[in-house]
Structures are given as C-alpha cells and as structure tokens.
Amino acid sequence: MGKPSPWELWTLHFEMTMGVMAEVEPEVRAQGIEMKEFFLLGKLDDHPYPADLARALLMPKPTITFMVKRLEAAGFVKRQTEADDLRRFRLTLTPSGRKAMEAARKILDEAFGRRLARLSTGERAELTRILVLLAEKHARTR
Amino acid sequence: MGKPSPWELWTLHFEMTMGVMAEVEPEVRAQGIEMKEFFLLGKLDDHPYPADLARALLMPKPTITFMVKRLEAAGFVKRQTEADDLRRFRLTLTPSGRKAMEAARKILDEAFGRRLARLSTGERAELTRILVLLAEKHARTR
DNA sequence: TACTACTAGTTCAATCTTGAACTGTTCGGA
DNA sequence: TCCGAACAGTTCAAGATTGAACTAGTAGTA
Numbered sequence: 456m457g458k459p460s461p462w463e464l465w466t467l468h469f470e471m472t473m474g475v476m477a478e479v480e481p482e483v484r485a486q487g488i489e490m491k492e493f494f495l496l497g498k499l500d501d502h503p504y505p506a507d508l509a510r511a512l513l514m515p516k517p518t519i520t521f522m523v524k525r526l527e528a529a530g531f532v533k534r535q536t537e538a539d540d541l542r543r544f545r546l547t548l549t550p551s552g553r554k555a556m557e558a559a560r561k562i563l564d565e566a567f568g569r570r571l572a573r574l575s576t577g578e579r580a581e582l583t584r585i586l587v588l589l590a591e592k593h594a595r596t597r
Numbered sequence: 598m599g600k601p602s603p604w605e606l607w608t609l610h611f612e613m614t615m616g617v618m619a620e621v622e623p624e625v626r627a628q629g630i631e632m633k634e635f636f637l638l639g640k641l642d643d644h645p646y647p648a649d650l651a652r653a654l655l656m657p658k659p660t661i662t663f664m665v666k667r668l669e670a671a672g673f674v675k676r677q678t679e680a681d682d683l684r685r686f687r688l689t690l691t692p693s694g695r696k697a698m699e700a701a702r703k704i705l706d707e708a709f710g711r712r713l714a715r716l717s718t719g720e721r722a723e724l725t726r727i728l729v730l731l732a733e734k735h736a737r738t739r
Numbered sequence: 740t741a742c743t744a745c746t747a748g749t750t751c752a753a754t755c756t757t758g759a760a761c762t763g764t765t766c767g768g769a
Numbered sequence: 770t771c772c773g774a775a776c777a778g779t780t781c782a783a784g785a786t787t788g789a790a791c792t793a794g795t796a797g798t799a
C-alpha cells in the first residue's frame with residue numbers, strides 16, 4: 456500500500472475495528488450482554504443520563520430508552536429519579552452490570568492486545584499519539 | 598494519554614471511525630443510499646456474489662438478501678444468473694449505482710482527508726504502515 | 740448412477756431500531 | 770408572575786435485521 460487515499464485508510468481502520476468486534480462478540484455475549492449493551496455499560500460511569508448516553512454513543516434517544524429497559528430488566532443497571540431535575544433519570548451499574556462490563560472489557564482488551572503485540576513499543580506509542588490527533592472532533596490549534 | 602490499555606486504544610479507533618461515519622451520513626444519504634448500502638456497493642467489484650459479500654462485510658446472509666433487494670429495486674445493482682453455477686447470482690453496479698457509490702466515496706474521502714491533514718507526511722506513512730499490520734486477521738510471520 | 744457433504748441464496752417470524760410526535764420539566768427573559 | 774423555547778425521556782408504528790430452517794444446485798466418491 457504505497458500512498459493510500461483517505462478513503463482506503465479509513466476502510467482499514469473500519470475493517471480492523473469491526474474485525475476485532477466480530478472476533479470477541481461470541482465471548483461477550485456469553486457474559487449476558489450484546490456488544491451495543493457493552494458499549495452503553497462502558498459509558499455509564501461518565502455519562503449517567505440517557506440523553507447524555509445518546510450523544511456519547513451517537514445513537515438516537517429511543518434506542519437508548521429500549522436498551523436501558525432491557526438492561527434494567529436484566530439487572531445490569533439501576534434507574535433512579537434525580538431530585539433536582541425531574542426530567543432526568545440517573546443510571547448506575549449494578550454489581551452484576553459492572554461485572555459483565557468489566558469481563559467484556561477484558562475480552563476486548565485481550566483480543567486487541569494480540570493485534571498490538573505485532574507492534575514494537577515505539578510503534579505503539581506512535582500509533583497512540585497519531586490516534587489522539589485523529590480522534591478529536593475538531594483539529595487542535597498547535 | 599500515557600500508556601493506554603489495548604481497550605482504550607481500540608475505543609479511540611472505534612470512536613474515530615464512527616465519528617467520521619456520523620459526519621458524512623447526511624451527505625451520503627443525499628446520494629440516495631444508506632451507509633450500509635454504500636459499503637455493499639463499494640465491495641461489489643471485488644465480491645460480486647451475495648455469499649461473498651456477506652463474508653466481506655461481516656454480515657449475515659439474509660441481511661445481504663434484503664439489502665440487494667432494495668438496491669436492485671432502486672436501480673443501483675443488477676442481478677444476473679451465473680450460467681456455470683445455477684445457485685449463484687452475479688451482482689453488478691448499474692451506472693447510477695456506480696455514480697452513487699463514487700459520490701459517497703468522495704464524501705468520505707474528503708471528510709477523513711480533513712482529519713489526516715492534521716498529520717505530517719511522515720506520520721501519515723507511519724500510520725499506514727502500522728494499520729496494515731493491525732488490520733490483518735492473523736499476524737504475519739516476519 | 741446414487742449417495743453424501745457442502746455451498747448459494749431465500750423465507751419466515753421474532754426481535755431490534757428509529758423518525759416523528761408526544762408529555763412533562765426546566766430555564767430565561769420580560 | 771407568566772410565557773415560550775429548550776430539553777429529558779417515552780411511545781408508537783414503520784421498517785430493518787437476523788437466527789433457524791428451508792430449497793436447490795454442485796462436487797466428490799464409488
């Protein structure tokens with residue numbers, strides 16, 4: 456791959472992330488959660504409100520409503536009304552929710568760890584540096 | 598980000614690709630296709646059979662069946678039986694299908710190009726090199 | 740020819756996803 | 770105080786997705 460177009464490079468990123476996802480999916484499901492539910496649980500500590508989650512996960516609000524319903528029924532999250540803003544519900548991980556989330560995170564960690572093991576320490580540091588630049592929504596002024 | 602875990606690094610990848618996708622989605626839709634349909638159309642030249650597409654896109658076979666149905670009805674792909682293997686249907690892009698696909702590809706190219714512009718030429722080459730290593734399903738023996 | 744295993748693609752029904760419209764709450768003026 | 774805009778979250782119905790089971794064709798073996 457000599458001088459790939461942005462599109463080709465994006466495709467490499469996309470297929471790599473999707474490949475890892477497909478690889479871990481069966482194991483994550485075995486923890487009692489779907490991949491998307493895993494992503495939701497993983498954001499819960501930092502984004503405890505549904506509308507907040509919708510923005511962080513780039514998902515429509517009704518999707519969050521239904522996922523939370525399932526996760527609550529399954530005993531993975533708890534919903535409590537927020538006294539100072541009656542529109543909102545604060546979501547928290549139950550112990551079993553946290554356990555499932557951490558198990559799934561470990562599975563992903565190991566799967567992607569196996570790919571990262573192909574890189575040298577320097578390459579890995581470089582990748583991290585570059586990714587931070589790319590991941591930001593708007594270019595940093597530097 | 599000092600020494601991120603594989604999981605954190607994967608998340609950066611994932612959110613970056615999803616962010617770009619969300620960014621271009623409205624423009625791609627304006628071409629008359631959904632994002633998933635765009636991915637399908639983009640694979641068609643290299644993977645002209647449904648079962649082949651299912652593997653390349655990591656999607657279940659029925660999903661392909663229904664997407665192809667829509668794309669055919671919309672006039673973006675043509676289906677023809679394959680004389681030497683009557684189980685198979687060869688799919689080809691119609692002129693309007695190719696046009697939509699190329700327009701969508703250009704949109705993605707420009708959106709991700711704007712992010713890549715944050716990198717130096719050297720960083721970009723390094724990223725490409727690293728990504729090729731990571732994207733392969735199995736580690737290369739080197 | 741007959742048999743078996745495999746592959747391509749579809750159907751169906753159950754489930755999931757989501758745009759649009761809605762309820763109820765908060766907030767910032769005037 | 771009241772009003773209108775904005776926001777949190779839900780409901781509903783239309784459409785999308787997909788596991789399981791299916792039909793049909795191919796390939797290899799004997």
